[in-house]
Amino acid sequence: MNFLDLAKSRYSVRSYSDADVEQEKLDKIVEAAMLAPTACNNQPQRIYLLHSADALAKIRSLTPCTYDAPAVFMICSDSSRSWHSPFDSGYESGEMDASIVCTHMMLEAQELGLGSCWVLLFDPERIRSVFSLPENIRPVCLLPVGYPAESSRPASDHSKTRSVSDVYCEL
Numbered sequence: 001m002n003f004l005d006l007a008k009s010r011y012s013v014r015s016y017s018d019a020d021v022e023q024e025k026l027d028k029i030v031e032a033a034m035l036a037p038t039a040c041n042n043q044p045q046r047i048y049l050l051h052s053a054d055a056l057a058k059i060r061s062l063t064p065c066t067y068d069a070p071a072v073f074m075i076c077s078d079s080s081r082s083w084h085s086p087f088d089s090g091y092e093s094g095e096m097d098a099s100i101v102c103t104h105m106m107l108e109a110q111e112l113g114l115g116s117c118w119v120l121l122f123d124p125e126r127i128r129s130v131f132s133l134p135e136n137i138r139p140v141c142l143l144p145v146g147y148p149a150e151s152s153r154p155a156s157d158h159s160k161t162r163s164v165s166d167v168y169c170e171l
């Protein structure tokens with residue numbers, strides 16, 4: 001499958017089958033994460049896999065958006081490693097780096113026949129507290145992954161896209 005076909009086939013999966021994700025596939029998703037570009041190649045991502053019954057119960061209590069997926073990646077940024085802009089005081093690249101990492105993971109999951117959903121609906125401080133994350137580690141997003149349920153379909157707004165001319169032009 002070429003890249004555009006892969007991107008077109010992806011949608012946010014919000015209903016998963018009971019089947020677990022094979023370790024080999026989880027490993028490949030992490031491999032894709034490690035290939036992502038980051039500012040100055042600082043690689044400030046910190047990735048946690050929530051796969052045990054205990055970890056899944058905790059994350060499911062912190063957001064309604066894991067959709068009972070059998071595995072959830074929590075992608076964080078480490079402020080002690082992220083790039084700090086010399087031009088824009090206070091700007092650091094951690095969230096952007098972690099987002100590129102998560103995009104790689106999401107598309108690799110798709111290539112492996114898995115579904116996923118990017119999730120932002122959580123309180124980072126509550127996650128930090130429940131999982132005892134250090135101060136420098138900020139949860140950026142969650143990525144539940146699993147095999148889509150047979151009944152899984154894209155949401156009705158999935159194919160609603162703005163026109164190219166609305167978002168793109170040559171200057």
Ligand SMILES: Cc1cc2nc3c(=O)[nH]c(=O)nc-3n(C[C@H](O)[C@H](O)[C@H](O)COP(=O)(O)O)c2cc1C
Nearest residue numbers: 010011012014065117118119120121154155157158
């Ligand atoms: C930054 C970001 C945050 C999102 N947060 C959530 C979320 O918390 N819960 C959820 O169900 N979907 C979430 N989504 C998924 C979007 O709703 C979804 O990507 C969008 O509606 C387009 O649909 P599609 O992914 O099926 O193409 C998020 C997506 C992005 C990129």
